[in-house]
Amino acid sequence: MAESRRIKQEHDVKQEDISSDEDSESTGLEMDDEQAFLPVPKPVAPYIPSDSDSNNVYDSSSESENETYAMLETKGKYQTNTALCLQQGLADLYINNQMCDLDVKVGRKVFHCHRVVLSAVSNYFRAMFESGMKEANDNSITLNSISPMCFKIILDFMYCGFDIFYVDTVEEVLEASVLLQMRNLEEECIKFMASNLGTNNCLDIWKLCERHNCRDLAKKARNMALKEFEKVMADTDLVRLEQDVLVSLLRDRDLKFSSEDVLSEAIMNWVESDPENRSGSLMFLFKYICLPEVSGEFLYTRLLKNDLITDNPIIKEKVDDALRCHLIPTEKDNIMMKQTTFRSQGSYRRVLVVIGGNITEDDILRNVSCWDEVTECWYSLQSVPHHIGEDFATCLLNNNIYLTGGSRALDQAVWYSPQENDWHSLPNLNHGREGHAMIAVQKCIYILGGRSFKRKTTNKLVAEIEMYQPESEAWDIVGELAEPVELFAVGSVDSRIFTYGGFDENGPTSNINCFDISSKTCCLIFTMPLVDRCLKSVQLQPDKVLLVSGTGNVSVHTGGDSFETCFKLQTFNRDRFGLTIDGDSITVVGGIGVDGRSDKIENLCIQSKKLLPRANLCIPMDGLQAHSVVLLTENLLQHGMSIGEPELVAFGVPVSQKADMKPKRVVERV
Structure with missing residues (x-):
């Protein structure tokens, strides 16, 4: 010693x-x-060998020198x-x-x-x-x-x-x-x-351990940040806090907080700590807030007259809507339906809605069902009121689902209200089509491309671009594609709409159309690195479009003249699948591949570059459309996914179609 x-x-x-x-x-x-x-x-602490041990180790009569070394390793090491x-x-x-x-x-x-x-x-x-x-x-x-x-x-x-x-x-x-x-x-x-580990350093430790693959401590630190969010925000230097860390917490369903006021305050404090560089992120961050759940006092005193809010018309409108919920309670349901982030599990529920699809070559569905993560059940919703056939198109605007065209309803258009669980008619399209795409930009709906075998021209592809404004209740032709295409992906950046790939009159194409909403002009800007089949897209951010191809290529376009291929899903080989985004979760639904139709519902993980299981369809299908929407919980009544022809109770159904109806089974999830 x-x-x-x-x-x-x-x-x-x-x-x-x-x-x-x-x-x-x-x-x-x-x-x-x-x-x-x-x-x-x-x-x-030293190990003191016994006499017998010492004799065994050092005895010159041991069978071999190797045996002696082996005994040294096991008995004497350290x-x-x-x-x-x-x-x-x-x-x-x-x-x-x-x-x-x-x-x-x-x-x-x-x-x-x-x-x-x-x-x-x-x-x-x-x-x-x-x-x-x-x-x-x-x-x-x-x-x-x-x-x-x-x-x-x-x-x-x-x-x-x-x-x-x-x-x-x-x-x-x-x-x-x-x-x-x-x-x-x-x-x-x-x-x-x-x-x-404490609330003052858990964020730093979480990121450090993630970097060095220390999974247990990283998980422990992250869980502390989620459970003690309010104290973590108070103890953290917001100037040093990176946006991706804040977003990762805000989007987590396990985040614990006392009220939406807390989340709003955290976002405002983070932006105000460096307004010159962070004010542009405010709109992106506010999608993680359910503004109607923010208190009226906070809306009025902290947000309504804040320069960061008043300088952004879109956020200002959302704040005004949230205030209206407090002033006119009857408006709350309608406004709640428009929220992108939703955490409450009481009167409202965010669900994955699946529309249409094929279960066989001959069975083309018009059923609508939804998957609820909370109850882990499928529910049947009101079916589309007419036969839509294949290659129809859908999009979301203010939590409402808009549907147009299809092989059996080229010029028909309807919209679905999650609040009412019902479909409503829209004016017919000027140019009927299938294999087209829809996208909502600046409170308007645009329809691009597609084909129509009813056209009298040799080229059956549709060049005309149509726009619908809910206030005017009319479809207007606002331009033409530079290269008419069908079965393509679509996205938007700022006031421009892009079409990606698809088929032109000569076959598969890698060209990209760019339609400028302001000037109503369209041109080809550049070609993608490769011709890929079955492109699907989701809008990650207002200035970022993510694309997934049938061969598993995952790419990103940000509106410029470059197209970034991020990675390839090694085991993915599927066509006619659905693709949607729920917050930051990108979900792939169904599809068809070499092994037949798929019943898989999977989340695309950008970090691991893999598809992670989420749920399963009740029956394998392809050619469907999927969206994440908010429903009233009272509409989740009929368990199971309806597969077949419900009674036609709505408008615009030809008698010949009614005669062809065959009842199908209802598949229940047990």
């Missing part, structure tokens, strides 16, 4: 010498005593007095700079070390010295990515077994331990961070 105390005293003297010499800018040594664990030697003596001896050599054969330059400091010790503890140094590189033979090496104080802590750990961690430096030590491939030091850092 006297020897251990002597080494400890010499170590403290050496540490004081290095600390006093080191540049304060590079070390960051000034800390309170409460922030650190005291240096504690960590020698393992458990004898020799191990403790060796550590004490190495610590003594290190503290007194004796028999050193390597100088390690870190910043302005030079550390005298022993190659054998560095190689024994760090795979990084072992690989360096065994590589035959220049550093392997030099008496001096330089480390550029580690601070002197950090390397001093690492050497103390190597030679003496001391754990000297500080709250402010443990992250740097962890980074260095990963670089130097010191797994035991990495584990000690993780233990220290876990014991010091």
Whole structure:
């Protein structure tokens, strides 16, 4: 014990010498005593072998030398007095700079070390010295990515077994331990961070552990941020908080908070901490708030007259609508239906709606069903009031579903009200079509492309672009595609609408049409990197369109003249699938591939580049459309997914179609 105390005293003297010499800018040594664990030697308790053990190990009559080595490995490894003596001896050599054969330059400091010790503890140094590189033979090496104080802590750990961690430096030590491939030091850092985890550092620890694949601690830190969100926001330097971290918390269904006021305040504080660079993100962040649930007092005092809100007409309108919910309670249901984020599970429910589809070549559905994540059940909704056939199109506007065309209803148009669970008629299209696309931009609905075999021209593709304004209740022709196409993907950036790929009159195409809403002109801007089949798209953000192809290629277009291919889903090979977005969750539904029709409902994970299981259709189908909408819970009455022809009670159904109706079964999910 006297020897251990002597080494400890010499170590403290050496540490004081290095600390006093080191540049304060590079070390960051000034800390309170409460922030650190005291240096504690960590020698393992010695194992004292019995006489019989000693005889067995060292007996010259052992059967072989290999057997002796094997017994040494199992009985003596790290458990004898020799191990403790060796550590004490190495610590003594290190503290007194004796028999050193390597100088390690870190910043302005030079550390005298022993190659054998560095190689024994760090795979990084072992690989360096065994590589035959220049550093392997030099008496001096330089480390550029580690601070002197950090390397001093690492050497103390190597030679003496001391754990000297500080709250402010443990992250740097962890980074260095990963670089130097010191797994035991990495584990000690993780233990220290876990014991010091709090609301003031859980976000930093979460991101750090994610970066280094420390899953358990990353999960623990994230869960703390979700459960203690209000305190975390109060203890966090919002200027340093990255947008993706804030968004990741806001969109999580496990987020705990006392009211929507808290979330609104967090967003406003984050933007106001750097308004010059963050005001442009306000509209994107506000989609994670259910404004009608924000208190009237907060809406009036914090948002209504805030310059950041008044300068953004779209957010200003949403705030006005939310205030109207408080002033005119009868308006609340209608306004709640328009919300993009919805957390309440009382009177309202966000569900995945599936429309139409094929279950066989001859069975083309017009049924509408929805999947509820809360009850994990399918429910039947009001079916489309007429036969739509194949290749119809749908889009969302203010939580209402608009549907047009299809092979059996080329010029018909209807819209579905989730509030009423009913369909309503719209004026007929000027140009009937199938294989077209719809998109809602700036409160208007646009129809582009498609084909119509009723056209008298040789080319059956439809060039005319039609627009519908709910206020005017009329379809107007507002332009023409530069290259008419069918079975393509569609997206928008700012005031421009893009068509991606599809088929022109000569076959598959990789061209992109760009229609400018303001000038009502259209042109071909560039071609995609490759011709791909069955492109589907979702609007990730107002300025970002994500596309998924039938071969699994995932791409992003941001409106410029470049097209970024992100990655490929290796096992995905499917056509005629549905694609929708629920918050930030991108969902792939059904489709048909080499193995037939699919009943899979999967979430596309951008981080892992994989499809993750979410649910299953009651029966495999393709050619469907899917949307995420908010419904009144009272409309979730009929369990199961209806597969067949319901009684036609609405308008516009020819007698010949009624005669062809065949009853089908109703598939229930048990």
